[in-house]
Amino acid sequence: MGNVEQVVHSAGHHGPAKGLTRWLFTTNHKDIGTLYLLFSLTMFFVGGCMALTIRAELFQPGLQLIRPEFFNQMTTSHGLIMVFGAVMPAFVGLANWLIPIMIGAPDMALPRMNNWSFWILPFAFAMMLSTLLMEGGGPNFGWTFYAPLSTTYAPPSVTFFIFAVHMMGISSIMGAINVIATILNMRTPGMKLMDMPLFVWTWLITAFLLIAVMPVLAGVVTMMLMDIHFGTSFFDAAGGGDPVLFQHVFWFFGHPEVYIMILPAFGVVSEIIPTFARKRLFGYTSMVYATASIALLSFIVWAHHMFAVGMPLAGELFFMYTTMLIAVPTGVKIFNWVATMFRGSMTFETPMLFALAFVVLFTIGGFSGLMLSIAPADFQYHDTYFVVAHFHYVLVPGSVFSIMAAAYYWLPKWTGNMYNETMGKLHFWLSFIGVNVTFFPMHFLGLAGMPRRIPDYALQFADFNMVATLGAFLFGLSQLLFVYNVVCCIRSGKKASNEVWEGSHGLEWTLSSPPPYHSFIEPPIFSHPYKDGHRGE
Amino acid sequence: MNLRQQRNRSLLVKLLVSTVLMFGFGFLLVPLYDVFCDITGLNGKLQNTGALTQAYPINQQRQVRVQFLAVNNEAMPWTLRPARSEISVHPGEMTQTAFMAVNPTNRPMVAQAIPSVAPSAAAKYLHKVNCFCFEQQPLGAGEEQEMPLVFMVDDELPDYIQTITLSYTLFDITPELRPANDVVNSATRSAL
Incomplete structure (x- = not known):
């Protein structure tokens, strides 16, 4: 097997290369996974600083700290960096680390492409962040970059933004191709698709979503590029184009994109809850089908983001009902997790705490999503803080908490050392309180009519904004605990056993902690974790 | 090359092809969107221009109000006014009216008027035998021009629609001299 075998044979008897070039030239899935996770953590803090800038400005009504133009650049960059720089690379990093050792x-099937798909990212984000220093400032049109804000009225730096998005897209597509090839071709003999851990399943489906919609994103930014520089009129009404078309094409990408950011989280939680409930996952098959249904439905619901553009009644109803339909497979998942915990012998280590918070808070985010899906009500909620509350509830205590849970859960496996449990729990509780104090008041602000993306607001919104800002700083600062804990865990700590957790299950726990640089050079014998009594009922 | 490498490679090719196809699909959404709007008549996109292809009966019993609007896009300095802002017509009746365009500036300019019909459900029943939709209209400095419009309302128009609004948005498409803020933009762009 060509590439893999060459690497394995040439490096099989010694560890990784020394020095910086190890990281530059590496084709090892563990190294690349680590790089992705560290990159994501860095971007999480960059985007987080932007969020805190926003919240600091909104601490009181009036303009105190920053100019409105800069405020717009902060909201836009915060969104872009968190979506494309923090959440997506974190999940790709987890996929790199875990998929090979789980199957x-x-x-990975295509290790050199893997190296390339990571190393594009720092350049893409360096380019995007550099626009903040350019004349006219960085992107200021919202992370959804609606035309004509992003074409006719865009700052001159928009071209750099477009190329940065192209590069991120190429990186994600290559990552997705790698994941699909690995999962479909590299499973150990005897492991059927329906034997795969749920994290692997959710990533397989996510990878197909990425391949389906990232090219559409590339297409829409290319159209913007052509409108700006080559005189076309895709989104320019003067030439017979239509700005609403932009929203359709963008959300055709955008809605599957939000599931790209949550499906792997479902996978992570489906691995963690059975471990700490010491029971097998309830309804494995239904979990797989529910994930696939959510992915398929994501292609026909996009216009629920644009109920207010003036759609015909039939369109509003279609998108309203299909959107509500997504609650069914999602509900299946939530009930399955609850049923997994039912009468289990649960313990509450840090990963489990994050996973439980995920289930509860993601459900709150799901419910506010259901409220937003009601087309007539959406006219009231559209572009208010209610929307901000909704998507932060699904993304922060949803995706981000699942990434935190995954980090704590597999950190002992990755590093060979246990992290500090007390500090982990402290991190969890501060994050949990911080997240809710930040985002829960935003529901009320939105229902009271506070519009999103504004640097100043009417006086009646002052109290809740002050509370939200305090929560945001609590949440932001408590993430430093996480970094400290991870650094300590990498350096030293109580040695972790191979299984790490009492109820752990799956092939990755048969490897040593930390696993050898090259693992499973010989395919392991696969025996079904549910059938061999490993964690039987 | 062993079996697994072959399988990886063929899967890679398939997935790359699907990526390219989806990139193409993104662009295909543009004509699909127009086709969808044409078929359903959504969006008030203009349809039914040019000479009539069949005879339409005149319904003397029914009256439909047709309103005319003219709007200038951003920095457009022209004035465009309908000769009459509202006309009451019988369905099937051929009616002629006009818009007056004036270029008050001291330089020759080219404009283009983009029409839109509201409510959008009425778009397919408003036949425009002669209109200046999407046509480029040059006018010299201070020049004035009458832009004729000949239209007919189809009797098939649903009963609940009693008023149709035809709105034109006038865009400046003068090639060499673009609106002021655009010039600034391209200047800053080339400076970068």
């Missing part, structure tokens, strides 16, 4: 593969 008994020696490495």
Whole structure:
């Protein structure tokens, strides 16, 4: 097997290369996974600083700290960086680290492409962040970059933004191709698709979503580029184009994109809850089908983001009902997790706490989503803080908490050392309180009519904004605990056993902690974790 | 090359092809969107221009109000006014009216008027035998021009629609001299 075998044979008897070039030239899935996760953590803090800038400005009504133009650049960059720089690379990093050791593969299927897909990212984000220093400032049109804000009225730096998005898209597509090839071709003999851990399943489906919609994103930014520089009129009404078309094409990408950011989270939680409930996952098959249904439905609901553009009644109803339909497979998942915990012998280590918070808070985010899906009501909620509250509830205590849970859960496996449990729990509780104090008041602000993306607001919104800002700083600062804990865990700590957790299950726990640089050079014998009594009923 | 590498490679090719196809699909959404709007008549996109292809009966019993609007896009300095802002017509009746365009500036300019019909459900029943939709209209400095419009309302128009609004938005498409803020933009762009 060509690439993999060459690497394995040339490096099989010694560890990683020394020095910086190890990280530059590495084709090892563990190294690349680590790089992705560290990159994501860095971007999480960059985007987080932007969020805190926004919240600091909104601490009181009036303009105190920053100019409105800069405020717009902060909201836009915060969104872009968190979506494309923090959440997506974190999940790709988890996929790189975990998929090969979960399915008994020696490495990813296309290791050199893997190196490339990571190393594009720092350049893409360096380019995007550099626009903040350019004349006219960085992107200021919202992370959804609606035309004509992003074309006719855009700052001159928009071209750099477009190329940065192209590069992120190429990186994600290559990552997705790698994941699909690995999962479909590299499973250890005997492991059927329906034997795969749920994290692997959710990533397989996510990878197909990425391949389906990232090219559409590339298409829409290319159209913007052509409108700006080559005189076309895709979104320019003067030439017979239509700005609403932009929203349709963008959300055709955008809605599957939000599931790209949550499906792997479902996978993570489906791995963690059975471990700490010491029971097998309830309804494995239904979980797989529910994930696939959510992915398929995501292609026909996009216009629920644009109920207010003036759609015909039939369109509003279609998108309203299909959107509500998504609550069914999502409900299946929530009930399955609850049923997994039912009468289990639960313990509450840090990963489990994050996973439980995920289930509860993601459900709150799901419910506010259901409220937003009601077309007649959406005219009231549209572009208010209610929307901000909704998507932060699904993304922060949803995606981000699942990433935190995954980090704590697999950190002992990755590093060979246990993290500090007390500090982990402290981090969890501060984050949990911080997240809710930040985002829950935003529901009320939105219902009271506070519009999103404004640097100043009417006086009646002052109290809740002050509370939200305090929560945001609590949440932001408590993430430093996480970094400290991770650094300590990498350096030293109580040695972790191979299984790490009492109820752990799956091939990755048969490897040593930390796993050898090249693992599963010989495909492991796969025996079904549910059938061999490993964690039987 | 062993079996697994072959399988990886063929899967890679398939997935790359689907990526390219989806990139194409993104662009295909543009004509699909127009086709969808044409078929359903949504969006008030203009339809039914040019000479009539069949005879339409005149319904003397029914009256439909047709309103005319003219709007200038951003920095457009022209004035465009309908000769009459509202006309009451019988369905099937051929009616002629006009818009007056004036270029008050001291330089020749080219404009283009983009029409839109509201409510959008009425778009397919408003036949425009002669209109200046999407046509480029040059006018010299201070020049004035009558832009004729000949239209007919189809009797098939649903009963609940009693008023149709035809709105024109006038865009400046003068090639060499673009609106002021655009010039600034391209200047800053080339400076970068």
